Amino acid sequence: MAEITKPILVAPDAFKHACTALEAGKAIQRGILRASPALACRLFPLADGGEGTAGILAYHLKAEPRRALVHDALMRPLEVTWYFVEAQKLALIDMAAASGIQLLSHDERNPMHTSTYGTGEVIKNAIGAGAQKILLGIGGSATNDAGMGMAAALGWKFLDAEGKVIPPKGAHLEQVQKIVPPKTQTEIKVEVLCDVNNPLCGPDGAAFTYGAQKGASEEDVAFLDLGLRHFADILEEQFGHTLIEMPGAGAAGGLGAGAVAFLNGKLVSGARTIMKLTGFYEALKHCGMVVTGEGRFDEQSKRGKLVHELTRAAQERGVPVIAFCGQLAASEEEWRKTGLCLAKQITPDGMPPDKAIKNTEALLEQAAFECFAEGNPCDP
DSSP: OOOOOSOEEEOOOOBTTTBOHHHHHHHHHHHHHHHOTTSOEEEOOOOSSSTTHHHHHHHHHTOEEEEEEEEOTTSOEEEEEEEEEGGGTEEEEETHHHHBGGGSOGGGOOTTTOOOHHHHHHHHHHHHTTOSEEEEEOOSBOOOSTTHHHHHHTTOEEEOTTSOBOOOSGGGGGGOOEEEOOSSOOOOEEEEEESOOOOSSSTTSHHHHHTGGGTOOHHHHHHHHHHHHHHHHHHHHHHOOOOTTOTTTTHHHHHHHHHHHHHOOEEEEHHHHHHHHHTHHHHHTTOSEEEEEEEEESGGGGTTOHHHHHHHHHHHTTOOEEEEEEEEOSOHHHHHHTTOSEEEEOSOTTOOHHHHHHTHHHHHHHHHHHHHTTSOTTOO
16 A cells, blocks of 8 residues: 655635535545544645635735625625735636625526626726736626626626617627727736636537526527627627637626626636646645545536646646545546546435535545545555
């Protein structure tokens, strides 16, 4: 049995609706040390652009929290937190803080009627505070408005065939006939951290891939997809943006496309960018194993999600990786192809989802304990 002599890097993502990446990491670390107190662990929580990204970056970059009074996806008042690195004039923002699906009850979820307006308000607040660069995580959205709401909060206007201003939400995308920029626009560098690489439209686009889980019916999904295509055509006609097939344009209900069009933003891999900014690649040089995890491991995990990107980086450096998942929706052949030496579902068969969510940290700790109780879990 190979002995683990170098520190174990504990680097999970958040478990959606259950615990943050930091909470997940601490639970995994407790389980490892309970099984083998002599092992050295280094806590290194990560994200990929999804919900909680700004907080993870703030943890590593020592950013200060800032508060802003904005609106949620249904235009109700809401106070949110974003983060600021004063020395770099760098703002760290999650679109999910204002426009996230986790803020809405199941009955309230419908991307026909939700808006990214609140995300635009957070961006406006950051610009007012002196930010010169924004890192914008865009996962976890409740929206499908292609960033129209965000842009409206920053002064853009969307007009119908009669020249009337249209409320910025998904159901109105197909009504837009003219887009009017604000008279003055603040020059600011924006990097958009994507956790998926979906195009804007079509079978792999924003509406067809994510619309149903945001509360859209089959009819709504088809309508929203047509709306996104129409909106992209207007943007190309007026401003020359070619967005429909751009990888990541369909992230967050098309906010990826909207950030490019309205903020001159650059779409980047959330996982790879965050691993670089936090020093993860350097940390890999000094560890003997990485333990990671996410709420669900499935086909979407290959579309730029953290576990896939992390495993690829570790594999290139000869470092084995273990992943704990709330739900493991992949065969052993499939997850081994990604480079993992072990993938383990922490939820016992038959456990109701709501109970599993409430007990995620305890389940993670127990799974880690069981994996390391008999030595190196990556031994063949």
